[in-house]
Structures are given as C-alpha cells and as structure tokens.
Amino acid sequence: MPGSRSKRRIAAALTAALTASMVSATAAPALAYSGSGAASYADQYALHPNTPSYPVFGGDCTNFVSQAAHLGGGYPFRGAYTNGSSDKVWWSSGSGPTSSTFSWSNSWAAADGYYRFLLADQPGGHPGGTAPGSSTDYWTPDSEATGDVLFYDWGQGEGVSHAAMQVGYGTEPSSPAWKGNYVDYHTTNRYHAFWSLKPYNANWATTTIYFVHIDAAN
Template identity: 35%
Template sequence: MRKLVALLLLLAFSLAPGGCSAVSPETAEPAAYVSGQAAEPGLLIPEKGTGRLIENEEARRLNAAQKRLLTDYMNACYESLAALELCDLTPLFAGTCRENAAVSNLLLSYQIAVRKMQNEDLSLSAYRYTLTCTEIEEDEEGRIRIMAMEDSTQNFTAWPGVDAQRFDAWHAFVLTEEEGRWCIADHQDSFAYVMDESNPLPETLSEAALNAYEEALLAEARHFTAQKTQTVTRAEDALTAAHAYDRTAAVAYAERYYAGRNPAWPDYSAAGGNCQNFVSQSLLAGGIPMDTQGEAVWHYSGPGLGASGRSTSWAGVRSFYDYAAGNTGFGLAAAADEPFFSGAPGDVILMGPGSELRHAVIIVGLLQNTQGQTVDYLINSNTANLRHFPAAAYPYPHQILIHILGWNE
C-alpha cells in the first residue's frame, strides 16, 4: 500500500474517462496533460471555471513546467466535478507511479459517483480556485515535495446562485522528472487520508483489487444515501425543551468562524480536526449551556480531558452523538437520527465515509424545491473550512441529523 501523508486534517475533494477537451488534436490521448513545457500544446482547457497558482516566494522556486503540472491536476479535478465524468489523471503521473495514479482516479471516481447518487444535479455550472504553495523541498532523489493550500468557490447546477466556498484545503504533491519531463509521483489530500484510515486500501493495488474496493465503497454509499429519504416515526414521549434554542445566534456564530478561529477557544485542526469543537461553540452561542451533571456531560473548562477540562463530547464527533442521543436531564435537549430532511438552521449533521461518524457540520440554510420541500442543506464547518456548502456534495455519504430542541433545567 502506498504511504499516505498524515498531515493536518483539512477537508479537500479529489475526484474514470471522458468529459475533458484538449487544445491540440495532435496528442495521442483524448484528454492529454503533457506538462513538459509551459506553452506545450495538448493541455486541458478548463471549460467551466478558472484557477491559478499564487505567485508567492515558494511558488517562484518552481519552474514553468512544475507550476503547470499543479494547475493541470487541479483543472482536471474540477472539470471532472463540473461534468461528473472523470478526466483520466494517468497522463499526469510518471510511468513508474501508475499505481498512485490508479488510486487517485479511484478516489475521484468515487466522489463523482456519490454526487450522482443524489437527487439534485451536483454537477458544476462554474468554479474558481487558487492554490498557494506553503512549503517546497527537494529530496535526495531529486524529487520535489510540495505542500499547498487551496481556496475555492463552486457553483452547483442545482443551485447556481449559491457560492459554495472551501478554504485552506491541503494538498501534498511529489513531482519527479522522467524522460525529460516533470510528472506527478504522488498526490495526497485530506480525503485520501481519511478514506485510507477508515477503509484501508487493499495491500495489492491491482486493477481487480481496486475495482472490488471501489464497488464495496459504492455499495455502502448507496445504502447510506437511500437511508436519508426514509421516514422515522417519532415516539409519543419525544423529548421536549423548557428553554428555546436561539438558532439565529448559533448560525451567526457559524457564519463568523467557518474559516478563522475564535481566539478564545483552542483549535484542534492539527490534532484530529476542529469540526466538533466549532459545532459545540455554535451551540453554546445559541444558548445551550454546558452540562457537567450526571453521566452524560458536555463542557469545556480547559484543554485536558475530565471534569476540570473538557468532555470528550465537546470535541469528539461520536461522543457528541452519544451525548445528544442520551442526555435526558439538565442541558441539551436534542433528537438524534431525525428524518434527514426535517432539519432547520442551527441543527447539526454528523457524517462519515462509512459506518463510523467522523465529521460534524452545522446547518446554516435550507435548499428547497419549487414545492417548498427541503431537499438539501447549506452547511458551515471547520476542517474542512466550508461556507454555504451543500451537504449532499460532501463526499461522506453517511449523514444523520441531530435536531436541536433547546435545553432543560
């Protein structure tokens, strides 16, 4: 198995053949990405959007071919998302690194398939991105290792007027020179990292093994996607709240700190992710009091775990679910596993790539059809730093709704 780069967990999206157009009919491949020279013909022409590499001090250490290789990769990914058809990334990779290319294609293909499973059209009508190099080094074998951060705006065909924004998504590229041209040896991002941690790649990266791996992932994704449309009957003795939840205040907080962090709180972005910490802060801003009473607790008093520090439910996704579902006394009153499309701004969605819940987001808006029915949500989150992003476009198909009722004495 290829070694994954375990860096800070920020959510990025990667995306098998068709959907691309090339500049020159002289190229052998229908979607060619020949990146040997900046002006070389055969490069992918972006049709739906634009992107650029920021010319900072680090980027100026790269030559034109190396820079073009980075934008070729990003353009191919975004054009794949735009058409919901994957542009084969293999021509961008070195011939000796075809297994890594196959894995990148698989992850791209998986994300496209998950978007196609949704009821709304999640192709892109437009996009724009910037890529900023933050660290570049040359290893002993002459390979160039690049860390870069991406900011982007995506406009989905179903909601063309919504700017779905993503900030500070990390990419790790390894470039190598092969037969006189620069190629990609490896690419990693947070999605690749989380997927391999949750659903480890097969030890043998043969075509048959990767196909079986992808089909297993897609079968699971189909199962979880279908679950979102199932109705759930509420119990007659459903939990009630004596005190209301200020949804407006919670959403206002989420709209302020989706990218930047509140300096009054710790940031766990480099320690497993800041998503649940951000959601907990938003609930607190909405008037939900910290809970230190009983077995089910939810509080933050300091960085350490325990009664004098923070509860695992404050910054841990699964622990928060257990608290929200199990608390019946003082503190949060919430209904877990509610009918998915019955949510409101200020409610919470927990999600993961498989059965394990790994990410928390807060709903900041409803996406409705012409009949006024909610068909998706706009969400904000930390790690990934997202604003006004459709929940269905997130590459984690397992999604459950936590409906916040308020709180009790």
C-alpha cells in the first residue's frame, strides 16, 4: 500500500542519515587537548601543590607541568607503566606525599626528557622557535598558545633543565610589574611570572628558551 511504501522510504532515509552522521563523526578526530584546562590546573596549583595526590620533588617543575597537561589538559599517558627510562613514554602512577609511593617515567619528571618526549610523540608537540632569557618582548611567538610549554636552558652546561606552562597574558605580580605573556611553574613556585623569567633569573644573560606548542589532537 502507498502508506507502507512511504513509511519504508522514511525509514530508509533516516537510516542513511544516521549512517552518514556516524561516518562523519568517525572521520573527524576529536580535539582532545585543552590548553585552557591545562592552564586552569596550573593556576590552581602554582603556589599550592596538588598533594597528597602527587609528591613534590626537589626540582618539581616538570612534575607540575606534566600534571597540568595530563589532568587539566587531557593529554593521555603514552606507554603507561612501561620502560620508564624511555623518552617515548610518558606516565605516572601512585600517589604522594613522598616519591616512595609514586612511580613515573623519566619524561614525566625531567625537563629534558619531557622536551624530547613532546617532540617525538605523535601528534605530540611542535617546536616554535627559541628566545633569549634577556627578552623583554611582551609576546611569546604566535605559535605559542595557552597550555603550551616553555623549556629553559640556563646556559650552565646542563641543557634543558626547567619547564613552565604558558597560562595567559596580562600584568604579572613582580615589582616593578612586567606586562606580557606569563607562565606558571614550580621550584621556585610562581604564579603568572613574565614568560622569559628575566625578573627572577640570575642566569638570564645565558638562558635559551625553547617553545613547544602542544597539538590539540592529542
């Protein structure tokens, strides 16, 4: 009957539309990494570490940035709980308040390891150039965004040994105040510090800063 044929046509059209929608959703990858989420986490724990969920290391900068990228930004573990000495994996396990109840990959807690991990991972991070520690420019490169990571080589022969997270733009709280992009970091714990760290860094004349943009598809 005409009514039955009409119902079959409607059902067929709905099935086709649903199938097309599912194919489209599968074909378009979700943008998982949230730079704003990572920055919010960094702001929350810049001056007050997330204990006892995580221990606080003597050099806590990369542990802090890794937490922000993972818990706040949603960057997933890679190679979880395997070969912690490899910079191709990135993970942590356990809880604080001491490192004896916590385990981690080298890339989770060491700045040079995290730098190498982000550049090797896929889609990972993308290098955005360098700047000197003497920089007083307001802005980091255009490739840098909220939730991206800055790495610092103090020029003392140790290579990359510090990490910070870019969290916004405005007037940071030192005296005299500096205006521009700012970062959060640990050891020393700072909230909204001017991105080149010149106001705080005794080695600013020899420092090189490496910018890494974290791909939103992570």
